[in-house]
Amino acid sequence: MSCSGTKRGRKPSKAKEKPKAEMETVAAERLEAAGRLAGWIAHQINNPLGAISGNAQLLARRLQRDIGDPDTLRVYLGYLEAIQSHTERCARITGEALNFTRPGDPELRKVDLSEAVMEAADLVRYAYPNSRIMLALDNERGIPEVKADREWLTRVAFEILSNAAAVSEDRPISVHICAGLSDVRVRISDSGPGIAEDVLPRVFDPFFSTRDEARGMGLTVSLEMTRKMGGSLKVERKKEGGCTFTAAFPLWGQRASDCTDSGSG
Amino acid sequence: MTAQILVVDDEKGLTDVLADLLESEGYEVDVCHDAVSAREKLAAKRFDAAMLDVFLSNSPAGLDLANLIFAEHPTTGVIIMTGYADRADVNLACSNGAFTCIDKPFNLDDVIKALDLALTTNADSDGEN
Numbered sequence: 001m002s003c004s005g006t007k008r009g010r011k012p013s014k015a016k017e018k019p020k021a022e023m024e025t026v027a028a029e030r031l032e033a034a035g036r037l038a039g040w041i042a043h044q045i046n047n048p049l050g051a052i053s054g055n056a057q058l059l060a061r062r063l064q065r066d067i068g069d070p071d072t073l074r075v076y077l078g079y080l081e082a083i084q085s086h087t088e089r090c091a092r093i094t095g096e097a098l099n100f101t102r103p104g105d106p107e108l109r110k111v112d113l114s115e116a117v118m119e120a121a122d123l124v125r126y127a128y129p130n131s132r133i134m135l136a137l138d139n140e141r142g143i144p145e146v147k148a149d150r151e152w153l154t155r156v157a158f159e160i161l162s163n164a165a166a167v168s169e170d171r172p173i174s175v176h177i178c179a180g181l182s183d184v185r186v187r188i189s190d191s192g193p194g195i196a197e198d199v200l201p202r203v204f205d206p207f208f209s210t211r212d213e214a215r216g217m218g219l220t221v222s223l224e225m226t227r228k229m230g231g232s233l234k235v236e237r238k239k240e241g242g243c244t245f246t247a248a249f250p251l252w253g254q255r256a257s258d259c260t261d262s263g264s265g
Numbered sequence: 266m267t268a269q270i271l272v273v274d275d276e277k278g279l280t281d282v283l284a285d286l287l288e289s290e291g292y293e294v295d296v297c298h299d300a301v302s303a304r305e306k307l308a309a310k311r312f313d314a315a316m317l318d319v320f321l322s323n324s325p326a327g328l329d330l331a332n333l334i335f336a337e338h339p340t341t342g343v344i345i346m347t348g349y350a351d352r353a354d355v356n357l358a359c360s361n362g363a364f365t366c367i368d369k370p371f372n373l374d375d376v377i378k379a380l381d382l383a384l385t386t387n388a389d390s391d392g393e394n
Contacts (some may be wrong), residue, residue, distance in 0.1 A: 046349060
């Protein structure tokens with residue numbers, strides 16, 4: 001098995017590569033802007049939240065000291081616990097916005113990519129019990145380790161697979177992993193309705209999604225994480241419907257031969 | 266002797282809460298809402314601990330204050346507070362000598378525990394010196 005689109009003689013022309021590179025740069029710049037906005041919002045929101053929460057906690061302390069009737073005390077403390085619980089919820093939202101827009105820096109180590117993908121597949125199967133994820137490895141020569149952040153790999157695979165599962169229902173999602181001379185590639189193809197041509201350039205944009213229930217940040221952060229790990233992430237429309245995401249991550253060491261030499265595509 | 270605590274935060278709603286909490290716990294509290302007045306307080310009075318918000322008027326002046334305290338007031342324990350800050354900056358402040366960083370919104374029990382730890386640790390190191 002091999003990764004299609006990487007065979008000799010099928011390399012995309014420079015004219016086609018440039019818009020893709022520009023697209024990734026634009027997405028990265030938008031993510032950075034979203035990250036700055038999320039940081040500013042977190043700062044602006046968490047300060048007054050701290051005051052609300054702090055006053056609620058102070059009042060709870062006073063009531064516990066001053067109210068003798070336990071039934072009355074319980075009712076009053078219930079109101080304060082509700083305030084506290086909602087402030088914590090708001091703080092979690094700002095925290096999630098930060099996590100989504102500012103992933104930080106990867107801890108690059110020697111990582112088994114297939115293990116990370118399998119772990120992500122299990123998580124997606126749990127979230128989407130009807131999903132049919134079919135995993136295939138280039139077993140003949142084994143899959144060498146990549147230089148990556150293990151948690152980030154799982155997160156990237158999870159985001160792509162969960163997007164695929166959300167649009168595929170019980171139709172199969174194929175995952176192929178194979179190694180090249182300098183990287184290991186994972187290709188995730190879904191059988192969903194596909195992505196319209198005019199929508200394709202926007203799939204990595206922050207807060208963009210064709211699904212109402214989605215936040216539109218998963219693929220944006222996946223692209224950023226992949227780039228920070230020295231890899232690449234691209235998406236293609238399939239002629240027969242659905243789409244294919246291909247993520248590539250640099251090898252930990254060097255490899256003697258390329259899986260694309262013998263593959264059938 | 267009553268421990269002297271300096272609280273620096275530009276969010277008045279929060280400094281009111283912290284002053285109320287710490288005074289009810291028996292501490293003596295001075296409050297500042299900007300870096301300039303905090304520097305004046307530090308120059309005029311010895312504090313056992315300082316609770317510093319990272320961002321004061323949209324600049325990370327709280328971290329500059331922390332560095333000033335590390336250099337000129339080494340017996341003052343420093344606790345960093347943040348609604349959001351670059352974790353690298355906060356980690357650097359902690360490695361330079363801040364006891365801990367408290368994220369907003371915070372649990373008041375956690376504030377008391379952090380302050381007790383800062384005061385106890387500082388008292389121990391004073392004794393060693």
